[in-house]
Amino acid sequence: MPAESLVRLLEVLQPSLAMYVADSGIWSYPGPEEIRLALADLVADHRNLIDRGAAILEEREVAVPRVAYPLSFTGWHDVDLQYALAWIVKGLTAQSPELERLAAVADDAAASGLAAEALRSTRQHLDVFQQIATKLKAGLSAAS
Numbered sequence: 001m002p003a004e005s006l007v008r009l010l011e012v013l014q015p016s017l018a019m020y021v022a023d024s025g026i027w028s029y030p031g032p033e034e035i036r037l038a039l040a041d042l043v044a045d046h047r048n049l050i051d052r053g054a055a056i057l058e059e060r061e062v063a064v065p066r067v068a069y070p071l072s073f074t075g076w077h078d079v080d081l082q083y084a085l086a087w088i089v090k091g092l093t094a095q096s097p098e099l100e101r102l103a104a105v106a107d108d109a110a111a112s113g114l115a116a117e118a119l120r121s122t123r124q125h126l127d128v129f130q131q132i133a134t135k136l137k138a139g140l141s142a143a144s
Contacts, residue, residue, distance in 0.1 A: 005111035031081025
């Protein structure tokens with residue numbers, strides 16, 4: 001069934017720590033503003049991809065998956081963003097192989113195109129987060 005790739009794409013993108021932070025409304029995390037801004041950009045891009053994928057599924061009359069966050073995320077309510085940065089990088093890194101696989105699916109052009117876009121976006125955001133982490137480790141402001 002061609003819709004399986006789109007469903008899987010939503011299952012890969014939605015339950016990330018970055019999406020949890022945004023969906024939970026916890027924007028008062030202490031930590032560098034650069035991380036907060038990079039996180040907002042990532043979430044906006046991924047939310048756009050999720051919404052577009054969901055719209056395609058609805059057009060195909062396929063149920064949009066309801067994806068739950070891992071219960072362990074509830075313990076992140078008072079963690080510094082600088083600490084969370086490593087976990088966000090780890091999550092984006094873990095998403096990449098599945099996004100590569102979905103981008104290569106030949107039986108659904110919409111799914112593979114959206115997955116390819118998600119992969120590019122994920123790689124770009126991963127690069128930004130890694131640059132911020134490197135600057136922070138060096139004791140520099142991430143804004144410089």
